[in-house]
Amino acid sequence: MTDSTTTTAATEGAPDYRDGGLVFPADFTFGSATASYQIEGAVHEDGRGPSIWDTFSHTPGRVFNGDTGDVADDHYHRLDEDLDIMKALNLHAYRFSIAWPRIQPTGRGPANQAGLDFYSRLIDGLIARGIRPVATLYHWDLPQALEDEGGWAARSTAEAFGEYARIVGEAFGDRIHTWTTLNEPWCSAYLGYGSGAHAPGLTDPLKALRAVHHLNLAHGLAIEALRGVVTNDPQYSVTLNLHVIRGEGDDSADAVRQIDALGNRAFTGPMLRGAYPADLLADTASITDWGFVLEGDLEIIHQPLDVLGVNYYSTNLVRVWDGVSPKQNADGHKDVGGSPWPGADRVEFLQQPGPYTEMGWNIEPAGLEDLLLSLRDEFPNQPLMITENGAAFDDSVHLELAATDAAAGVVAVHDAAPGVVAVHDAASEVVAVHDADRVDYLRRHITAAHRALEQGVDLRGYFVWSLMDNFEWGYGYSKRFGIVRVDYDTLVRVPKDSAHWYAELASSNRLPD
Ligand code: FCB
Secondary structure (H helix, E strand, O other): OEEOOOOOOOOOOOOOOOOOOOEOOOOOEEEEEOOHHHHOOOOOHHHOOOEHHHHHHOOOOOOHHHOOOOOOOOOOOOHHHHHHHHHHOOOOEEEEEOOHHHHOOOOOOOOOHHHHHHHHHHHHHHHHOOOEEEEEEEOOOOEHHHHHOOHHHOHHHHHHHHHHHHHHHHHHOOOOOEEEEEEOHHHHHHHHHHHOOOOOOOOOHHHHHHHHHHHHHHHHHHHHHHHHHOOOOOEEEEEEOOOOEEEOOOOOHHHHHHHHHHHHHHHHHHHHHOOOOHHHHHHOOOOOOOOOOOOOHHHHHOOOOOEEEEEOOOOEEEEEOOOOOOOOEOOOOOOOOOOOOOOOOOEEEOOOOOOEOOOOOEOOHHHHHHHHHHHHHHOOOOOEEEEEOOOOOOOOOOOEEOEOOOOOOOEOOOOOOOOEEEEEOOOOOEEEEEEHHHHHHHHHHHHHHHHHHHOOOOEEEEEEEOOEOOOOHHHHHHOOOOOEEEOOOOOOEEEOHHHHHHHHHHHHOEOOO
């Protein structure tokens, strides 16, 4: 996951990753992913309790434009339509998350039957369409009542999570193909309690580190609970956003090491090796002695995993800050004041060469290949799955009228905005989205995945983020990641060119030319 030399995608003689015709193994999974708070809406329905993201998004100044997930994509009410879209796109698998506050409105106590019923319909609808259900137990919507008791900084939240996993396992443990305990605990801990960019929006380095451990513990407790109740033979996994870290300058090795410890090994250490890395404990010693790690915790966290989920979007470039010049914090996360890197005050994140997506993230497919190869080297027997990869591009600003002559129905798309153009009809309904930039991004990253496979990486699948445009956390609805467009006024869904392209890939396991 680390590299002490600076590289760019444009290195001479390097592949450009724009391959076509590559063939993936017949059992390689092509799916897509979403998360409950980002798409469901219906936040007050059928007994759902408030989550930390409801509170956060309704707090002025926290989310761009004051956007909330109150309606989102209204997926809760459009479940069948969305399932039919997935079927039309030939998806092999669908990665969704279960909203804890729909199952236990306060995070404790008996299950809310209406909440279970919704996910049961989703799971049955997937299976009926031949799509494998991949369920994430936690994609950031913690019940607010548990946050009020200390949230992830408190051990009791991890214990409550184990009980929630048991309830969900009892309800769906006959039908789920792959269980994923947590999505990106890095974000939950460091953005939620360190930088304050995510809910609950705290800026407390000690709480951030406590959250790291309690999330790790929650992962272990959940797998134990699931194993005790499921009746089929599922796969168990966790999804991590592992950081690909490049160093700039001869003395960058220590900056790289420190970010690797906080960003990667703080999770892979306990989960895959059964120990926290010694350098992580040393680097953070001025914040905590990690006394909240109790006897027996590491055995609970260290669970064999059938597949490790990896989310990849871009790379990081770090160096040791000289302490004098203005410090750069270009780590790809919304800078709201606090630091998501407890104890790493001397590390500076540098702006990287483009091109960039609409998030400002650099596009570097080589980073994905490097990440997969380094994971193979570090954990040779651990099967891998890319559980998120994709790109936000602005599909809306370049709206072009489809019919310059509406009667003749002539499609006119101007060329002033190459990359992404949404085409609408005379009534302003978008009828097509030519998102060439997104197709290019996906092609290049899926090529990178294939290159890893050819080099012996045990990679089982790829999930595009995201099935449809949705609530992009602190950025609200301003960033569109979907391969299906959602009109936030009418909630009409329109598959973009990338969706058609991906459907062709999924139907044949061959990268379209
Ligand atoms: C990941 C999240 C996902 C989405 C993408 C763009 O960090 O898991 O919900 O926001 O980034």
